Amino acid sequence: MVKRHLVDTRPLGVPAYRRIWVGQAVSHVGVGVTVVAVGQQVWELTHSSFWVGLLGMANLIPLIVFGLWGGAVADAVDRRKLLIIGSLIAWAATLFILVQALLDLRNIYLIFAAVALNSTGFAITGPTRGAIIPRIMEPELVPAANALNSLVYSIGAVAGPMVGAVALTKGGFAAAYTVDALLFAGSLYAALRLPSLPPLGEVRRPGARAVVEGLSFIVRSPVLMMSFVVDIIAMVFAMPRALYPELAAERFGGSMLALGWMNSAMAMGAVAGALFSGWVGRVSRQGVALSIVIAVWGLAVAAAGLAHDLWLVVLFMAVGGMADVISSVWRQSILQLYAPDEMRGRLQGAFMVVVAGGPRLGDLRAGATATAFGLTGAWVGGGIACAVTVLAVGLSVTGFRNFRAKKTR
Template sequence: MDTRPLGVPAYRRIWIGQSVSHVGNAATLVAVGQQVYVLTDSSFWVGLLGMANFIPLVAFGLWGGAVADAVDRRRLLLIGSAISWASTLLILLQALAGLDNVYALLAAVALNATGFAISSPTRGAIIPRILTPELVPAANALNSLVYSLGAIAGPMIGGLVLAWSGYAAVYALDAVLFGAGLYAALRLPPLQPEGEVRRPGARAVVEGLRFILGSQVLLMSFVVDIIAMVLALPRALFPEVAAERFGGDPLALGWLNASMAIGSAAGALFSGWVGRVTRQGIALVAVIAVWGLSVAAAGFVHQLWAVVAFMAVGGAADVVSSVWRQSILQLHAPDEMRGRMQGVFLVVVAGGPRLGDLRAGATAVAFGVGAAWVGGGLACAAAVLAVGLSVARFRDYRADR
């Protein structure tokens, strides 16, 4: 793995801050999903958590990206992070008060998504400002490692704390660990916008969307990711599968939530080869097809270790896809457009899984959890091969041109 970006102090602090805070966030994700399932006894309601995330991500992700192109990005990162932290405290308070109200949980999750929608595109736009272009792909691989390791440790820790101490203890842990990310943002230098500054608003957002629509490569990189997450992601099914197949064991729930991240961490740790692949268009289609088939295979088996193993293969494929897509986007856009590009990236990358949660929950109610899981994976593999290979400019795209 290429670790040269860690030699840059500003990036190193961001990386460490995200490493710590993401553990708490992933633990909360497990606990909130489990709490909603216990309150409602329905995977559909767990899927609605995805919509509670998705709507603010769309609205504030596009707007936050436009703002990031017009103001000091350090200050905007602090504002978004503070909103997310406040939502974590609200989730903690509802658990301490014993409200047991699914609507309160949905509202708090929506507030958290608002903060994330502001801070995430801002952070993505900061990376090319504090690193040289040749270090950007390596930084994206390191970022993927952060999220992967957090998504392994967070669910496992969340499952243990949930079993021993309950929901409030998990949410309290998240609130404490979040401080590491805030510290990293505070230590950044001022990052005023460069190039032509556009006033944030609908016109600036439309300019960003027009920039993407004008490039078939950028547009298709988003399309194939939407196919992967909406059709194949089985995350909303984990509480029901843990209850039906593994006796409701919180540790089994933790393993299910960590399974994709185990593969993602392995893929990121051995990502040095990723930068040497030049035909990234057809390679993206291939790894997303592997993701879909791995998800389908995981849905067929009933042993916990086998489910985790197949989902880990899918996670490794997904992290490679993520590194290629993010690097293409960051290096194709000028600095005055990077915030808006990252806003659209956030809507697709973070919003797609939320729609996937809704798809999984709804199809599980209609056809059963097995059909929702396996059918989604097979549909993903078929769709990405059909769509991705049909666009010549994307299929033949080479990174060295």
């Protein structure tokens, strides 16, 4: 009985997927280290949550431009080659931010440039990797593969910030960025070991017309469109990440350990949610379910913003992380199984822009509202607004509310 609720590990029996999964497990720890370090470095240089929030814009612009373009390219070229190119760009960005720390340049604009370059690499690899998954395994295993992806990302997001907190305490920013640069090798190795993955079906030249075709497909599909909308609501309204350095300074004496725990909290919940995700593929009313779990996320964030004990902040953010990972599995599976292969890259590009861009807009929203209304108002108000809005919007669209997915088992 318990086994039915545990994460489905069958996709790991596919060698190509297993290498991708292991590579991401290693490299994503380094990503978590850099997320903590770069936010803290900007905070120390500016002492402003608004500037920390602006990191979201440095991420967002390349995500929009290169995410949509990268998705179109992924439909027209060998996806293995494109994944390698994007990985090398991201690695170069990590080395760039490491060099500025080693030289102690203390230039916030160089940090923003490094973040933008890293986001460019991610904007290429994200949709490409997502479009690869349905090519290397059977359709019935796709939801399970997405749950495993969420699990490995979440494990990295738990371990990364904690490792980052230790690295910052013991060796400073250069030590933290060095960890990321070394661990990135795991992701690059997985890309190099992939088989050739040339495009299938009708090939469109990767330009503006191809991008528009992908976006038009989403607009004409109410279920896909609403799966994007509810995620934007969740991340833009409720993501409190840009407020972590300020909260650590105001309530926990500027403790790097507290900062590490806060950055890891969501991922801790996501690990638990992914480990016990065996039931997720058996839910058919996924439109209603998505709206409910996103409302849970918003309420959990609001509760965390009211807490004055670190363990309560971590607990409530972990509950939010559980809801978020369940939401992500459903949204990714809907997209991958709904789209024809010749459009998967473009749709994955749009999906990645929403999934990765939403939190960046959320960073900007959090930083700006904290400046206007204070830390608690920005944090708690955003969570409550998310819960109310997602239920009002998600349940008002008939096609989305009545959407039923085919069971995978």
